[in-house]
Amino acid sequence: MLVKNYSNVARIYSHLMRSIDYKMWATYILKLSRIIKKKNISVLELACGSGEVAGYLRKKFIDYTLCDLSLQMLLSFDHQFANKINCDITALPFKQKFDFVFSTFDSVNYLLTKAAFIKMLNSVESCLEQNGIFTFDVSLVENSLRNLKHLNRKGEFRGIKYQQISSFNRVKQIHQNKFVITCEDGSAVTENHRQRVFSFEDYFDMISKTKFYVYGCYEAFSFSNASPKCERAQFVLKKRN
Numbered sequence: 001m002l003v004k005n006y007s008n009v010a011r012i013y014s015h016l017m018r019s020i021d022y023k024m025w026a027t028y029i030l031k032l033s034r035i036i037k038k039k040n041i042s043v044l045e046l047a048c049g050s051g052e053v054a055g056y057l058r059k060k061f062i063d064y065t066l067c068d069l070s071l072q073m074l075l076s077f078d079h080q081f082a083n084k085i086n087c088d089i090t091a092l093p094f095k096q097k098f099d100f101v102f103s104t105f106d107s108v109n110y111l112l113t114k115a116a117f118i119k120m121l122n123s124v125e126s127c128l129e130q131n132g133i134f135t136f137d138v139s140l141v142e143n144s145l146r147n148l149k150h151l152n153r154k155g156e157f158r159g160i161k162y163q164q165i166s167s168f169n170r171v172k173q174i175h176q177n178k179f180v181i182t183c184e185d186g187s188a189v190t191e192n193h194r195q196r197v198f199s200f201e202d203y204f205d206m207i208s209k210t211k212f213y214v215y216g217c218y219e220a221f222s223f224s225n226a227s228p229k230c231e232r233a234q235f236v237l238k239k240r241n
């Protein structure tokens with residue numbers, strides 16, 4: 001049975017991501033937030049997943065709101081967050097304006113069309129302060145090509161068996177991860193995760209169609225300029241005046 005993305009993967013997500021250094025990732029996000037020369041900034045994390053980054057940042061940001069499309073992902077952690085909102089990043093429901101909006105781990109690659117990506121940028125723009133910053137990372141072609149073999153795997157976590165089948169269609173720019181999950185009672189469900197791997201240049205083109213400009217575009221986890229050959233690029237956007 002085909003089910004909604006992250007409805008069941010939520011149960012094994014921490015296991016799938018066990019080799020990811022979220023502390024380092026959170027430290028990088030914190031450094032990016034310091035581009036805003038202001039104390040006590042208000043923060044919105046898009047597509048926060050199971051709150052792995054938030055676990056490290058919650059004490060750094062007092063006014064911190066998290067959101068994700070998957071209710072199961074939001075329910076999979078506590079961290080005593082008052083502000084966990086179940087919503088789509090292309091239609092953010094916030095009236096409040098934030099100083100700093102960010103997203104991690106190629107969440108924005110889930111937006112499959114240019115129209116959806118631009119809709120997300122416009123949605124963020126409408127809830128970002130004039131001098132605020134929006135930063136997100138994108139997974140590029142090189143990441144799909146180099147890491148495909150690690151993403152074809154099988155395992156078991158807390159009585160749940162899973163198989164991940166990963167493929168990349170370079171022509172269609174689609175990276176697909178199919179998860180077959182067999183629950184404790186033997187029932188099996190499938191989630192079909194499709195992510196769009198736009199070219200490096202496409203991102204600049206899409207951003208130019210909005211009220212944002214690219215303040216910086218770095219090779220992820222650094223402050224060196226990114227290139228089309230990077231596996232992951234970190235965009236830092238500001239609003240045009």
Ligand SMILES: C[S@@+](CC[C@H](N)C(=O)[O-])C[C@H]1O[C@@H](n2cnc3c(N)ncnc32)[C@H](O)[C@@H]1O
Binds near residue numbers: 006105107111
């Ligand atoms: C690869 S996970 C990353 C989660 C988290 N940011 C992390 O670093 O572990 C992608 C997340 O994006 C969320 N997501 C995908 N499309 C979304 C959308 N349109 N609106 C909000 N969240 C979305 C998924 O539910 C999932 O939690």
